[in-house]
Structures are given as C-alpha cells and as structure tokens.
Amino acid sequence: MTSKALESLSSCPFEVQGRILSASNATLHCTLETGAPIVYKPQRGERPLWDFPDGTLTGREVASFEIDQALGFGLIPPTVWREDGPAGPGMCQLWVDEDDHARLVDVTPPSEVPKGWLQVLRATDGLGNPVALVHADDYRLRQMAILDAVINNGDRKGGHVITDVDGGVWGVDHGVTLSVEPKLRTVLWGWAGESIPDDLLTAVAGLEARLHEGMPEVERWLDDWEVSELKSRARELLDSGRFPLPSDDWPAIPWPVF
Numbered sequence: 001m002t003s004k005a006l007e008s009l010s011s012c013p014f015e016v017q018g019r020i021l022s023a024s025n026a027t028l029h030c031t032l033e034t035g036a037p038i039v040y041k042p043q044r045g046e047r048p049l050w051d052f053p054d055g056t057l058t059g060r061e062v063a064s065f066e067i068d069q070a071l072g073f074g075l076i077p078p079t080v081w082r083e084d085g086p087a088g089p090g091m092c093q094l095w096v097d098e099d100d101h102a103r104l105v106d107v108t109p110p111s112e113v114p115k116g117w118l119q120v121l122r123a124t125d126g127l128g129n130p131v132a133l134v135h136a137d138d139y140r141l142r143q144m145a146i147l148d149a150v151i152n153n154g155d156r157k158g159g160h161v162i163t164d165v166d167g168g169v170w171g172v173d174h175g176v177t178l179s180v181e182p183k184l185r186t187v188l189w190g191w192a193g194e195s196i197p198d199d200l201l202t203a204v205a206g207l208e209a210r211l212h213e214g215m216p217e218v219e220r221w222l223d224d225w226e227v228s229e230l231k232s233r234a235r236e237l238l239d240s241g242r243f244p245l246p247s248d249d250w251p252a253i254p255w256p257v258f
Contacts, residue, residue, distance in 0.1 A: 012034055076093075104141060153186060159258045
C-alpha cells in the first residue's frame, strides 16, 4: 500500500477542496486525480517560528516520514514533496479517516480512566473539576514514543494520534521536529523511564547504522548540525535503553493537549 500510495502522491495531479482552518500553517484538503484524499501543506503557507529556520517545516514532515520508514514502524501516512502544487512546492500526505470513537489518547475524570490505560498527569478543567490526561497501553504508541524521541517532536498532541476506521494507528503533523535543541513535548509519557523493548532498540540501532552510512532522503531537509543531533539522539536511546523522562527545562506536554 505504501509504495502505491507514494507513487500516486508523487505524480498524480490534485485539486484543492478546502482549507483546514484549525491548523496554524496553511493546510489544504485536496483530492488526487485517482479520487484519494490528501493533505497538502505548501511551503509558502508556513507561519514563521522564532526557533526554526523559515521555510523548513514542510520538509521536516517529509524527513520524519523517511525516518519512520527506516525504523520500520509505519506510523506516519505516506508523505512526499511536490514541486508542482497549486500553491507552490510543499508536502503532500495521504489523508487518514479518523474513527472518533477509537481514540487512544483522552482527557477524562480520574474515576473514569479506562482499565489498563496509563495516566500522564492530573489537573483541573475550567470549572475546577479534576481531570486526567491518559493514553492506552498500546504497543503502537510505544513505537510512536520512540519515534518522537528520535525526531525530537515538539508537538505530539492527542489530536496528532489518529486511529483510522480499520483500527490502524497513525501520527500526523511533524513540522516542529528535528531541532538541534531538546524540544520533546508529547502526551505519550506513560512509559517514561521504563526499559525500551529489545525490538524497538533493534529498530533504533538499524536507523543509526543507516544514518552513519548516509540517508540523502533525510539529509536533504536538514543541515549538518541537525543530522548530527539526530544521530546523537538515536545513540542516547541505545545507551540508556530507557524511554526518555520529561525535562524540567522546557514544557513537557504541548498545549493545548488536543
């Protein structure tokens, strides 16, 4: 599915159907000539950020997809770069239809946390009622937590974890990733400090080896320092063998969480 989707994404003409207004950067809902829905983020629609070089966010989405593929997780929908978009060069990604009733991240009263789910934090809502940020103890989310640690994801909101109508799990919106500064902000802290399963360490080791051999599909979107720090993050995970812990030096959870 991925190879066929990538082929269509890379070559098929597409038309804009509308704009997703909730997104902070220009995010367009489009349809390929084949009828498949996609997300298109033109580079010129990026909102400047003080801590990322201008015009690099859409490329980071493509780099994150390539890293996910190298890890063998398959958590990011097929993603490509298109030079010929109707609003100029940008990222195109296969659209995922979400099952709103199958979320794996939630905010719930502490007394209603689903059995087996992991609690990330407790707080109060706008009315002063206690609530808990929780997520499922799902192996695919463990993979996502490792992916986020590798790519230094600064914005893993609950709404960026999607369960599709067939039960598949996907991560979306990876523009603020791969910085040289520590920026890991995520709702997936349920395994913080725990040992990383051996198969996930093997995946990280495979990525590290490929990075040292050279990955032009990733290096195209990053500067030399960013590539060096990517290698360092992979090595740090292998050396520690544990899921990262939240830092006291920057916010550990994105806001809003959805």
